[in-house]
Amino acid sequence: MTENLILQNGIILTPFEELHNSVLFLKDGKIEKIVYDTEFKSNKKFYYGKYKIIDINNNYMSPGFIDIHTHGVNNVDATKGPYEAMSEFIVKYGTTGFLPTFWNANISDLIDACKNISRFIKNQKKGSKVLGINSEGPYLNPKFGAQDPINSIIPRFNDYNKLLAASEGNLKLMTVAPEIKGAEELIKYLRLNDVTIAICYTEMTVNQLYKSIDMGVSHIGHIFNGFGESTTLDRGTKPYGLQEELLVCDNLMSEVLADKVGAHVHPVWLKIILRCKGIENIILITDSRDINGNPPGTYTMGDGFDAIIKKDEDIVRLVDDGGLAGCIMTMNGAINNMIKHTGINLKDAIRMATFNPARAIKISNRKGEIKAGMDADIAVFNKNIDIKLTIVNGLIEYYNL
Ligand SMILES: [Zn+2]
Numbered sequence: 001m002t003e004n005l006i007l008q009n010g011i012i013l014t015p016f017e018e019l020h021n022s023v024l025f026l027k028d029g030k031i032e033k034i035v036y037d038t039e040f041k042s043n044k045k046f047y048y049g050k051y052k053i054i055d056i057n058n059n060y061m062s063p064g065f066i067d068i069h070t071h072g073v074n075n076v077d078a079t080k081g082p083y084e085a086m087s088e089f090i091v092k093y094g095t096t097g098f099l100p101t102f103w104n105a106n107i108s109d110l111i112d113a114c115k116n117i118s119r120f121i122k123n124q125k126k127g128s129k130v131l132g133i134n135s136e137g138p139y140l141n142p143k144f145g146a147q148d149p150i151n152s153i154i155p156r157f158n159d160y161n162k163l164l165a166a167s168e169g170n171l172k173l174m175t176v177a178p179e180i181k182g183a184e185e186l187i188k189y190l191r192l193n194d195v196t197i198a199i200c201y202t203e204m205t206v207n208q209l210y211k212s213i214d215m216g217v218s219h220i221g222h223i224f225n226g227f228g229e230s231t232t233l234d235r236g237t238k239p240y241g242l243q244e245e246l247l248v249c250d251n252l253m254s255e256v257l258a259d260k261v262g263a264h265v266h267p268v269w270l271k272i273i274l275r276c277k278g279i280e281n282i283i284l285i286t287d288s289r290d291i292n293g294n295p296p297g298t299y300t301m302g303d304g305f306d307a308i309i310k311k312d313e314d315i316v317r318l319v320d321d322g323g324l325a326g327c328i329m330t331m332n333g334a335i336n337n338m339i340k341h342t343g344i345n346l347k348d349a350i351r352m353a354t355f356n357p358a359r360a361i362k363i364s365n366r367k368g369e370i371k372a373g374m375d376a377d378i379a380v381f382n383k384n385i386d387i388k389l390t391i392v393n394g395l396i397e398y399y400n401l
Contacts, residue, residue: 136221
């Protein structure tokens, strides 16, 4: 049952403003209002018995984090479940909503996973909310990334039509390599079904990029991880290609993988991405793998690849060739890394983990912002982004104040 809550003595990051001396009211699973401290204190008696009052103790409160790209945590693979175990793990790190994210698996397995997730969404009661599905594959260019190329397939209507039907409107995001045969029809069909389309695992030409944008592509999957290299080089002249075009192209939001050691994206590139795309177009993701939550060591992941977690790293490397294969990050870790690598302020970093991902998957009318009428999804944390309290739809799901 949702409780009506008053959160006082905290700093609110809406995330467009930083509000001090303000009190946040949550009622019936929604954000009711924000009032000044003085106003609250003079009317305090009125609220006794009607609300539970929580002292936030000078910590920050922001919208709950939204992770639109996680392949698993807690030894759970997002193509298989159980999704309860993902939700329970993720909510401890301030994430109130997420998209279980597929990789390149067999299409019939992905269709089954869509059915399972849709069923789970209907019945979910606890933990971080499953907000839909992100299918990173199987329509990728097999040349790129730590994805099993065997499962990269040509889009066929029969397949993706089944996938969409099985997802019951829950497919929110799908990655497509625009240069593969049949991609155009797929992109059009996804747009008709209101799915956000990401480009990644691609070596499309710049012309194909702009054609894709005209067709409704709006999203870059983890920029600088999974793209063809720049093409022209002439005696000391900097090469130019798709990735440079992605930086200056105004019409795309971009996922960024900000890991602790800057392995996926060098900190200098993070700064350049920030300057090019602006705080309004960057989305922090975890790209977490199922082995997230385990101590350093060697593990076999859900997709069958052997991977290493090294001490003091939040990334996953393949045993075979040392190639990068995602992360063991949590959203609060990604926010921290982005701040450390780029010097960005906390409020803006929080926007990249809340409002921006909500906008990318078209749910910013109800999530990703603290204002009256929005879902009561709240993360409370200190300046190091250590999570103190997570509230999902007005329910306290994690408490460590
Ligand atoms: Zn991924």
